[in-house]
Amino acid sequence: MPRITADEFNALMAEDLPWAHQGGMRAERIGRGTAVLRQPYTERMLRPGGTVAGPAMMALADATMYAVVLSLIGKVKLAVTTSFNINFLYRPSPADLLAEGQILKLGKRLAVVEVTLHSEGHGEPVAHATGTYSIPPKAEQKS
Amino acid sequence: MPRITADEFNALMAEDLPWAHQGGMRAERIGRGTAVLRQPYTERMLRPGGTVAGPAMMALADATMYAVVLSLIGKVKLAVTTSFNINFLYRPSPADLLAEGQILKLGKRLAVVEVTLHSEGHGEPVAHATGTYSIPPKAEQKS
Amino acid sequence: MPRITADEFNALMAEDLPWAHQGGMRAERIGRGTAVLRQPYTERMLRPGGTVAGPAMMALADATMYAVVLSLIGKVKLAVTTSFNINFLYRPSPADLLAEGQILKLGKRLAVVEVTLHSEGHGEPVAHATGTYSIPPKAEQKS
Amino acid sequence: MPRITADEFNALMAEDLPWAHQGGMRAERIGRGTAVLRQPYTERMLRPGGTVAGPAMMALADATMYAVVLSLIGKVKLAVTTSFNINFLYRPSPADLLAEGQILKLGKRLAVVEVTLHSEGHGEPVAHATGTYSIPPKAEQKS
Numbered sequence: 001m002p003r004i005t006a007d008e009f010n011a012l013m014a015e016d017l018p019w020a021h022q023g024g025m026r027a028e029r030i031g032r033g034t035a036v037l038r039q040p041y042t043e044r045m046l047r048p049g050g051t052v053a054g055p056a057m058m059a060l061a062d063a064t065m066y067a068v069v070l071s072l073i074g075k076v077k078l079a080v081t082t083s084f085n086i087n088f089l090y091r092p093s094p095a096d097l098l099a100e101g102q103i104l105k106l107g108k109r110l111a112v113v114e115v116t117l118h119s120e121g122h123g124e125p126v127a128h129a130t131g132t133y134s135i136p137p138k139a140e141q142k143s
Numbered sequence: 144m145p146r147i148t149a150d151e152f153n154a155l156m157a158e159d160l161p162w163a164h165q166g167g168m169r170a171e172r173i174g175r176g177t178a179v180l181r182q183p184y185t186e187r188m189l190r191p192g193g194t195v196a197g198p199a200m201m202a203l204a205d206a207t208m209y210a211v212v213l214s215l216i217g218k219v220k221l222a223v224t225t226s227f228n229i230n231f232l233y234r235p236s237p238a239d240l241l242a243e244g245q246i247l248k249l250g251k252r253l254a255v256v257e258v259t260l261h262s263e264g265h266g267e268p269v270a271h272a273t274g275t276y277s278i279p280p281k282a283e284q285k286s
Numbered sequence: 287m288p289r290i291t292a293d294e295f296n297a298l299m300a301e302d303l304p305w306a307h308q309g310g311m312r313a314e315r316i317g318r319g320t321a322v323l324r325q326p327y328t329e330r331m332l333r334p335g336g337t338v339a340g341p342a343m344m345a346l347a348d349a350t351m352y353a354v355v356l357s358l359i360g361k362v363k364l365a366v367t368t369s370f371n372i373n374f375l376y377r378p379s380p381a382d383l384l385a386e387g388q389i390l391k392l393g394k395r396l397a398v399v400e401v402t403l404h405s406e407g408h409g410e411p412v413a414h415a416t417g418t419y420s421i422p423p424k425a426e427q428k429s
Numbered sequence: 430m431p432r433i434t435a436d437e438f439n440a441l442m443a444e445d446l447p448w449a450h451q452g453g454m455r456a457e458r459i460g461r462g463t464a465v466l467r468q469p470y471t472e473r474m475l476r477p478g479g480t481v482a483g484p485a486m487m488a489l490a491d492a493t494m495y496a497v498v499l500s501l502i503g504k505v506k507l508a509v510t511t512s513f514n515i516n517f518l519y520r521p522s523p524a525d526l527l528a529e530g531q532i533l534k535l536g537k538r539l540a541v542v543e544v545t546l547h548s549e550g551h552g553e554p555v556a557h558a559t560g561t562y563s564i565p566p567k568a569e570q571k572s
Contacts, residue, residue, distance in 0.1 A: 016190065019188060022187060047223075053162055055201055055202035055205050058227070062201070077192065080231065082230065083228070083231065085416065085512075086226065086227050087226045088227075089391035089398055105375035110511060112375055128400065225396060226369045228369075230533065230561060232541055247518055248553070248554075255516045255518055267534070268533065271543065277395070302475075303477075304472060304475060305474060330451060332448075334445045335507050335509075341492075345487070348484050348487070363478065368516070369516045370515050373511070374513075
């Protein structure tokens with residue numbers, strides 16, 4: 001069982017991640033060490049050429065990593081990204097983005113997560129990201 | 144002389160980068176291979192702990208890289224990020240973010256850019272990013 | 287069918303990649319868009335703590351990416367790494383390293399590759415890397 | 430004053446980093462939070478096209494980051510790289526490589542370091558790397 005459910009993560013976004021919640025981002029499924037998040041398409045996400053801009057993909061990837069980490073350690077809100085890397089593969093057409101994240105390593109102090117992003121309806125991934133999260137010591141974990 | 148001015152880049156954001164423009168992002172200075180952009184603080188940028196979220200920094204860094212590239216090649220809107228890496232150094236307090244970008248390499252097909260982000264009023268940088276941009280062949284460069 | 291076989295890639299390493307060949311690195315399997323390379327353990331690879339050093343993993347990952355790219359475009363020796371990112375997951379014990387690479391995207395000008403590294407005999411991966419390769423225009427591709 | 434000198438770091442490489450020492454790598458200068466390392470040119474470093482291979486640059490960048498971290502925390506041998514990113518800018522001609530590293534952030538648990546690499550005799554940098562190091566808790570720091 002994951003230590004945070006999709007509903008709980010969506011509630012956390014509504015309360016604490018306005019940049020994600022206001023854009024309509026939501027968790028669809030969370031497992032133990034995995035998460036699937038969706039970013040519904042809005043015109044706000046566009047860039048020249050009529051494709052979806054990089055930062056929309058970065059934001060979705062980062063939130064997905066957060067969900068993956070919390071699925072393993074519970075609602076430790078102060079877990080924070082320490083590094084983030086993304087490769088853009090194809091320019092996404094104006095459509096919903098879907099992100100699938102999975103844990104690569106969970107340590108006591110660091111977690112490493114991988115995320116693959118798709119544009120809904122397309123087979124090839126549009127981006128691939130990895131990131132590291134710093135997990136605070138127990139004493140700091142009261143949220 | 145840069146091949147795009149701060150005013151021209153701000154007009155481009157207003158027209159073509161809604162995610163940047165609607166949040167109030169603006170270019171303050173653009174030189175030849177350099178750019179300074181500001182992201183005014185809004186509550187939308189927050190994350191748990193009351194600090195500014197990673198994606199707000201990523202978006203500002205990415206737009207700054209775009210400005211640096213266009214300062215050298217002109218208004219080639221289809222230049223696109225191919226990879227992006229960011230290290231988070233300090234959690235930014237709720238304040239404007241300032242990004243300083245500079246070119247590391249301009250090739251015929253790829254440009255590499257470095258960006259340092261500060262939280263206004265703080266000496267230490269809050270994040271450091273690098274990214275590569277793919278420059279389209281001449282034939283594709285009509286914007 | 288891959289456009290370079292494991293034997294051909296090993297011959298290329300013997301001729302053109304002395305840093306890989308002299309350390310005993312070899313391709314075990316190459317498919318279309320995939321490659322498995324092995325770095326036999328030597329004491330030269332150690333770091334303090336008696337584990338295998340990061341650069342040994344980086345070198346194996348980079349050679350594996352090269353094999354993956356050549357499996358798709360043939361013996362285009364001047365394909366070069368343009369960016370490379372690696373996350374270290376577990377400290378590898380003194381044992382052979384095995385790298386599995388797979389293509390994430392093959393474009394006309396850029397290829398993106400993912401590599402997972404294992405320490406032989408251990409289930410968990412020790413590192414995960416991604417990289418981009420620049421593919422030279424046809425005119426430059428005589429090797 | 431740095432907490433490790435260039436001589437002390439060279440002795441550490443001779444004892445504990447055979448992959449660096451055997452190739453002739455050496456520290457030229459270490460300051461507080463800065464380090465300059467040199468990799469003398471050898472044919473072992475070549476790749477197709479007669480330029481210096483990526484892994485030679487990665488190894489030098491990684492050792493330089495280690496020197497920068499130890500310049501601030503002393504001879505804590507078990508500080509380890511957790512993530513590493515490098516952008517290749519120009520193909521280095523067959524010549525010595527020089528790396529200049531500087532600290533971006535020193536935290537209690539993580540350090541972030543930036544390294545710029547030059548090919549001796551050339552003005553433009555050949556590569557730019559960033560990396561994060563995990564600093565072990567005090568109890569583990571006996572080397």
